[in-house]
Amino acid sequence: MIEAITSIKNFNEFKKSIFKGKIFKFHNSEFAFKIISEIKKEIKNYYDKDLSFIHTEENAEIISKDLIRILKNNKLFLKIFKNFLKEINFNIDDCHRDKFVVRISPAEFKRANYEASRIGIHRDTWGTNIFEQINWWAPINNIDISNTLIFYPEYFNKPIINTTDNWDLDTYLTRRKLGKFNYPSAPKLKEDLQKNTRVFPINIKPGEVLCFSGSHLHRSSKEDSKITRFSYEIRTVSTSDIENKIKAPNVDCELKKQYPKIFKHFYSNETLKISR
Template sequence: MILAEILRLNSASRARAYAGEVLVLRQVPSALALCARFSLLLRGAGSTFDVDASETPFEQREDLCQTFELDEEVGVLFREVFREAGVEGGGTYWDRPRLRIQQSGCGVDDVANSKLFGHGKFSSTLPPHRDTWASNIMQQLNWWMPLEEIDEGRTMCFYPELFDRAVPNTSTGWDLDELRARRKRGLPYPQLPELDHEGVAKDPLVSELMRPKYVRPLVGVRPGDVVVFSGAHLHSSVVNTTGLTRYSCEIRSVDARDLRKGIGAPNVDGEAARVPLHWFRNVDNQKLKLTAA
């Protein structure tokens, strides 16, 4: 995957991301500190987590994810990543940090059932999807960071030829609020919209462009690098068979000014009924709104 190196995420670089470029900020000090903090949580005193095990019990993985995501220092460092990237806190909204633990040989997550993987919160190997099939917010940017070294066999990948081409999917009728309501009642619900495999099979061009020769794994990034891309990109996890675990973290952001101006990535195939703006909050814990603040 060709990466476009940037020094700051400003309106010009956001526009590049909305057009399909995958951006990278190199060796961000706070991202390096985030890696160090994660290593301490993973290997520090009292930790019993087997770093490269292939079948760690789910409860242990869930505990590590929750520890990382709720850690006060981790929260501070994520805010510092945004600041060092030149992002203004007041006009920028985000969801929450996520830790991904992808063990070797784990296969692809069953995203059709949110009762798995801690009600969908702790997924590790996601199938091809656009985040915007769920969020319906075309200004969404994904921030992705490897916490330890990665390689071509344990990373994520993109389908760049399908960035601006409609792909059959199950976003019609999917609803974030319904997902949350079902979780509370312990009922299954799709964790996220995914490919409509029957529809894809009937579309020769889409089927062709999903073949391995068109798929671009994310390589050339190291711990401390921050990758930023549009949530409208079709992307997935590379199925890990390396014998080593992939550790990465991510967060999503929305620039409120771009949202209100209608500046964003193209929506070529998203059909979710709602736009769940309340998914995102700013540094002052205010919910995202379409109206001016």
């Protein structure tokens, strides 16, 4: 299900595979390593110890909160990521992206909160209702199975009951701006996974970048871990995929509208518009 590659040979085939549920892992990219070194450089100015053990600090939550603030909206990270996409032959001429986000996933599962989070089972498309969406995700420090991403590939084409019929991104964003965190950051499951569902944990190293359809059902590992995970993520949508209807199937999302407004064009910075 995962294919490790260094670059894209045939862009159309690559896209089709993604939207059929294939997961790619890019490796040996100069720019992927550069992003990590720049993120680490920025972190080091504020916190100079081993990131994996940040949870052992008495004020770990405050440090995490400060780091997330420091690493937010960094133009250099986005610029290097753009170069990474070019390096792997991912065409960005008609491509929009959301924010480049560094996430801290605490060692202890129950300590996850809005600043440092481990996210429960979801599809990213439950947030936007855009099935041409591609997710990019990469660890910054060494992680293991106890603090990674977990996929449930059988659910790519299979519905699961969820709260999308009752969730709205605008409401969430408005409340977050006001500092209110009592509205769920994403829709949730309303039923358990079927027994014996295949669990697919991601084995990945810093410098490698995971690329998958935003429709994949996934979560963070939920056991307590000995390490805190630092990772980054960003999502892209290409207008040619919208025009050519190259996308993942919608099996269970009941959002009332789409939210293209979170995506900006890589070059012009214009907001994505979708007219169907």
